[in-house]
Amino acid sequence: MQIQSQTVGEVAASSAVAVNILEQYGIDYCCGGKRLFGDVCREKGLSPARVADEIEAAATVLLAPAIDWNAATLRELIRHIVSTHHDYLKLELPRIGQRLRTVVEVHGENDSAALHELDDVFDGLLQELTLHMHKEEMMLFPAIERYEAAAKSGLPLPPSPFGSIENPIGVMEAEHDSAGLALTRIRELTVDFQPPPYACSTYRAMLDGLKALEADLHAHIHLENNILFPRVIAIEKQCARGNN
Numbered sequence: 001m002q003i004q005s006q007t008v009g010e011v012a013a014s015s016a017v018a019v020n021i022l023e024q025y026g027i028d029y030c031c032g033g034k035r036l037f038g039d040v041c042r043e044k045g046l047s048p049a050r051v052a053d054e055i056e057a058a059a060t061v062l063l064a065p066a067i068d069w070n071a072a073t074l075r076e077l078i079r080h081i082v083s084t085h086h087d088y089l090k091l092e093l094p095r096i097g098q099r100l101r102t103v104v105e106v107h108g109e110n111d112s113a114a115l116h117e118l119d120d121v122f123d124g125l126l127q128e129l130t131l132h133m134h135k136e137e138m139m140l141f142p143a144i145e146r147y148e149a150a151a152k153s154g155l156p157l158p159p160s161p162f163g164s165i166e167n168p169i170g171v172m173e174a175e176h177d178s179a180g181l182a183l184t185r186i187r188e189l190t191v192d193f194q195p196p197p198y199a200c201s202t203y204r205a206m207l208d209g210l211k212a213l214e215a216d217l218h219a220h221i222h223l224e225n226n227i228l229f230p231r232v233i234a235i236e237k238q239c240a241r242g243n244n
Helices: 008-014 016-024 039-045 046-060 075-107 112-153 166-189 202-241
Strands: none
Touching: 008 016, 008 039, 008 202, 016 202, 039 112, 039 202, 075 112, 075 202, 112 166, 112 202, 166 202
């Protein structure tokens, strides 16, 4: 399939270099991954053919070996998501929150409206992500692993309390969209993470933390929306066809 006719998520899932180029052009490949690559490029005033050629050319360059998450087991992918991205969030979200509270206390008078809204948006994101990760680790991810194990053994899929696996996945994707909107607002409120002239070291550390958080969440959501979720949905559909 030609890149131009794929979704942004499919393009991102094809290689790490594709992700790098999408990020370079500010193309949303995680929450906006279901949109057509060509449509998104044209909306940004980009030539889909030129960006596609750039991705294909970059893919021919020898790079350090990277894990192909399309080929790894779902269990391996889940373990990676939890150990790399969930653990990162559990560690960094409280740190960023503490720095943000300090900045609001010290510099709140300099830009009261923006800093207080930033505090509110971040707190909402923290609360949502904390519950989101809990639901994934306690319910969705174990269900996915059970699905994969049953499919590999040729057994019927185990019963699920939420019906089709697409039901909880739809909830997770909606929460990903909400997180994406929060990230966009955080970027706007921080003027693309640029420190103001009066910024102290804590202020700069807060901005650095928010920028790193955005990058990690983009990679995190991409792995789930564009690789993990479509693969387990495909397993469910394949097993359903086999039982008919």
